[in-house]
Amino acid sequence: MAYASKKEEESGLSSYYNNKTTIIQEARVFNDSPISPRKCRALLTRIVYLLYVGETFGTQEATTLFFGTTKLFQHKDSALRQMVYLAIKELATTAEDVIMVTSSIMKDMQPNSEVIYRPNAIRALCRIIDPSMAQGVERFFKAAIVDRTPSISSAALVSSYHLFPQAKDVVRRWVNEVQEAVNAKTSGSFFGGASSGSYLNFGSSGNSNSGYQPIPSSSYITQYHALGLLYLIRQQDRMAVTKMIQQLGGGKSGAGTTLKNAMALCMLIRYAAKVMEEDPNVQRQMVDLLEGWLRHKSDMVNFEAARAICEMKNVGPxxxxxxxxxxxxxxxxxxxxxxxxxxRTLASLALSHPASVATCNVDLESLITDSNRSVATYAITTLLKTGNEASVDRLMKQITGFMSEISDEFKVIIVDAIRSLCLKFPLKHASMLAFLSGVLRDEGGYDFKRAVVEAIFDMIKFIGECKEQALSHLCEFIEDCEFTKLSVRILHLLGAEGPKAPQPTKYIRFIYNRVVLENATVRAAAVSSLAKFGVNAVDAGLRRSIGVLLNRCLDDVDDEVRDRAAMFLRVLKEATLADAYIKEESVFSLAALESKLVAYVNDPDAIQTPFDATSIPKISRAQLAADATRPSTLDTIAVPSAKKTSASPPPPTAAETQSAYLQQLSEVPELASYGPVLNSSTKPVQLTETETEYQVTCVKHIFKEHVVFQFNVSNTLPDTVLEQVSVIMQPQTDSGLTEDFIIPVPSLASSTSPSIVYVSFTRDTPEEYTTASFQCILKFISKELDPSTGEPEEEGYEDEYQLEEVELSAGGDYIIPSYSTFSAEWDRLRSGATATETFSLGSMDSLKAACDSIIEVLNMEALGGTETPSSSSVHTMQLSGLVTGGGGKVLVRCRMTFAKGTGVTLELGVRAEKENACNLVLAAVGG
Known part of the structure; x- marks a missing residue:
């Protein structure tokens, strides 16, 4: 026995289990007479293990094993019968003709059958039956759901949960039984509440029926399963969900709740948090319930309630x-x-309420030395967000001690917290920069090193005193940096910031070392960085030295490096090329450029004329680099939470949204003759309340001679189908638009993805920027679904639903945000159309609110961070944009003053290439 055990240890279990061919050959043991329960159980265990580790059986192999396994139904061994159910449940998804064993399984589902068999039979039947057969087994499931044996009830509830997506209408009819299971006063489970395992207590003889005794428990696990199914049935009806939470909550104290299971209460708390997020009107009632659960005897419930309160929107101290x-x-x-x-919860809360979390600082400081380094990491992270300037040095010393003991994931959290602290206490930049440069030399993966580099980048950008020292640390880092992406980013930064330094020549050696020692990608980036030093050099000698270095790069083995060197040598000799290729701070938005080029190539008429790039919006080079490398904002700290994780993709940019709309519109044949889309609104306008049965949003598309309104319509009623869905638009006044046609939705069933109704108008005078307001009515034919067939009834009734008004606005629909160098462009447009007007914004209670409102109304890009006022009384904001339809560039200078009682006074200065573009901006603000 010892020798066999030793051999098994050396060879591992894989040689025994992971042999599909051997298992299929050994399946003949199912045909032995008499059947050996021990051998059959061992073989079934190996089959289930193979499936668990990801092995796949072919259809024929699975069918053979499936029907071989079903031959064991006649044996009386209870443990073997349970393994049979487990195996056929897993094989049923691949095997053919599995429906043939339904009658054998149904025998074990009868109320008078053995209690040990019924849960397993219910779970297996759920996998085997066709959704159309769900109605035939309805009475068995109803009886099992309300069964007094917890294992049977839980099995039926969980199986119903899995059956729900395929047979919604049938499972919904079991709502009364599910409600009864939730309200059960006495509930329990066997073996400590593990409702999905086996329930046998074997005697020494090995007989599966000897010594079997149910072990009672007070876990009330059935309530947990029943609550999940009840919510699934009612989730489309928010009022029903709210009522369910209030009934099961048991009042303000929570003492009268019918839920005894802690996991069920945690799930109820999450449902309450979801309802609060969707409907703020019920927040007060839900908060009373949550505060009652803070006093529950279970730590799990206490924490879930506390976390739900901390994550509420607009929560106060x-x-x-x-x-x-x-x-x-x-x-x-x-x-x-x-x-x-x-x-972890306090670390997340400290982002928005540091003063409230500061009351826990004494307890958090005691956790810095906790043996669990994950706890210590979050404790120090929270202290960094809530501490004062005097405690920074002490905290930095404590952090240094355990950085080597934690994983890269937690190192990133620490570094991100320090990055935020740098901007909060800039006077303490020396100690924090020393810490960051130290950990930059430590071992670590890409994510950790990237977080440190990003933190140093932010210090360079926002703390001028540390720029030179931080650049030196980055130069040392790229000497032995193993990550190409980081090297390229640092070289780009050195090219942007190095020429502005008091001694730019000290960075050139580090950059040229990359040309000699690194791979082709880094060498190409180094060549570009060297060229920036040459173009911006004041000293002619330095310019000649850069030329010598670039000449050496002409012999590089990589063509990209050679081409860049050749181009930049030419750029160094011609000032106009230097202004265009190096000193220019803006680039075309790549997504917008791509969509315009695709439209140009696909339009047979436009291909005869030169491509017009003036209508393509621009973005700054810094913004392009930031979008490509760091989707999060500066104040984002990588604290994992249920709502937001670091793996979440960044939201699409405005240009990417425009490109997606262009692809969508190209698939509508009625719009093919309209030509390219000049502009599409990036934010859909909500025309209905979020809790109504019909959800409608609107997107506006501007063409040269047409305006197309896109209505995204969703039906949330599960038992209703809408046919001939259209939107009737009535202009409030003479709008200068003539309706062309409506493209309705033929049929709209209940779904989370919306269907689209298009309404097209012709612009009577395309050269003018028409504004209008429309009353909108959703019209449709409503038909009920037949519960038995799932098909809509033949006869329906016409109905309509009043929507919110839709406005075609002067700024938001005709102006595209576009980056520009404000001072140069403002001087260039001095000879163009100009206008200056003064407005009183009495309703604005701050300069920040005024800035946000103006940006939203005009849909223009704020330049140089001017969207954030540095003073509370006086501010100047600079805006830039492009007017669609050849309107050209438009710039706006907003001079604002704020006084209590009178609000904000705005002096609006506008300069544009064309007069009508200038008038458009004034009309947008004045309207």
């Missing part, structure tokens, strides 16, 4: 007091899981 007190108690708990959960 007064509402956070009780939940923070609960989390503070968890900080001193002997259980690591409670300390980890509490510190």
């Amino acid at each position: 007064a509402q956070l007091t009780k939940s923070i007190a609960v989390l503070q108690l968890f900080l001193s708990s002997p259980k690591s899981v409670l300390k980890f959960a509490a510190t």
Whole structure:
């Protein structure tokens, strides 16, 4: 026995289990007479293990094993019968003709059959039956759901949950039974509540029926499964969900709740948080329930309620007091899981409410030395966000001690917190930069090194005193940097910031070393960086030296490096080329350029004329680099949460949205003759409330001679189909638009993805920028679904639904945000159309609110960070944009003053290439 055990240890389990051919050959053991339960159980275990590790059986192989396994139904061994159910449940998804064993399974589902068999039979039947057969087994599931044996009830509830996507209408009819299971006063489970395992207590003889005794428990696990199914049935009806939460919550104290299972209460808390997020009107009622659960006897429920309160929108310090007190108690708990959960929640909350979390700082400081380094990481991260300037040096010393003991994931969290702290306390930049440069030399993966580099980049950008020292640290880092992307980014930064330094020549050696020692990608980036030093050099000698270095690059083995060197040598000799290729701060938006080029190539008429690039919006080079490398904003700290993770993709840019709309419109044949789209609104306008049965949003597309309104319509009623769905638009006044046609939706069933109604208008005078307001009515024929067939009834009734008004506005629909160098462009447009007017914005209570409102109305890009006022009383904002339809560039200078009582006074200065573009901006603000 010892020898066999040793051999198994050496060879591993894979040689025994991972042999599909051997298992198929050994399946003949199912045909033995008499059947050996021990051998059959061992073989079934190997089959299930293979499926668990990802092995796949072909259809024929799975069918053979499936029907070989079903021959074991006649044996009386209970443990073997359970393994049979487990195996056929897993093989049923691949095997053919599995429906043939339904009758055998149904025998074990009868109320008078053995209790040990019924849960397994229910779970297996759910996998085997066709959705159309669900109605035939309805009475068995209803009886099982309300069965007094928890294992049977839980099996039926979980199986119903899995059956719901294929047979929604049938499962919805079981709502009364599910409600009864939720409200069960006495509930329990066997073996500590594990409702999905086996329920046998074997005697010494090995007989599966000897010594079998159910072990009672007070876990009430059935309530957890029943609540999940009940929510699934009612999730489309928000009022029903709200009522369910209030009934099961048991009032303000939570003491009268019918839910005894802690996991069920946690799930109910999450449903309450979701309802609050969707409907702020019920927040007060839900907060009362959540505060009641803060006093529950289960730590799990206490934490879930506290976390839900901390993650609420617009939560105030007064509402956070009780939940923070609960989390503070968890900080001193002997259980690591409670300390980890509490510190992570407080770290996330500290982003928005640092003053409230600061009350826990004493407890958090004691956790810095906690043996669980994950707890210590979140504790130090929270302290960094809530501490004062005096505590920075002490915290930095404590961090240095355990950085080598934690994983890269937690190192990134620490670095991001320090990055935020640098901007909060710029006077402490020396100690923080020393820390960052130190960890930059430590071992670590790409994500960790990228986080450190990004933090140093932010210090260079926002803290001028540390720029030269930070650049030196980055130069040392690229000497032995193993990540090409980081080297390229640092070389780009050195090319942008190095020429402005007091001694630019000290960076050139580090850059040229990359040309000699690195791969082709880094060498090409180094050549571009060297060229920037040459173009911006004041000293003629330095310019000649850069020319010598670039000449050496002409012999490089890579063509990209050679081409860049040749181009930049020519650029160094001609000032006009230098202005266009190096000193120019803006580039075309790549997504917009691509969409315009695609439209140009596909238009047979436009291909005869030169491509017009003036209508393509521009973005700054810095913004292009930031979009490509860092989707998060400066104040984003990488604290994992249920709502936002670091793996979440960044939202699409405005140009990417425009490109997506262009692809969508190209598939509509009625719009093929309209030509290219000049502009599409990037933010759909919500025309209905979020909780209504019909959800409608509107997107406006501007063509040269037409305006197309795109209505995205969703039907949330599960038992109703809408046919001939259209939107009737009535202009409030003479709009200068003539309706062409409406493209309705033939049929709209309940779905999360919307269908599209198009309404087209002709612009009577295309050279003018028409504005209008429309009353909109959603018209359709409503038909009920037949519950038995799922088909809509033959007869329906016409109905209509009033929508919010749709406006075709002067600024938002005809102007595209576009970057430009404001001072140069402002001087260039001095001879063009100009206008200056003064407006009183009495409703604005701050300069920041005025800036946000003006940007939203005009849909223009704020330049140089001027969208954020540096003073509370006086501010100047600079805006840039392009007017569609050949309107050209338009610039706006907003001079604002704020006084209490009178609001904001705005002096609006406009310069544009054309007069009508200038008037358009004034009309947008004045309207």
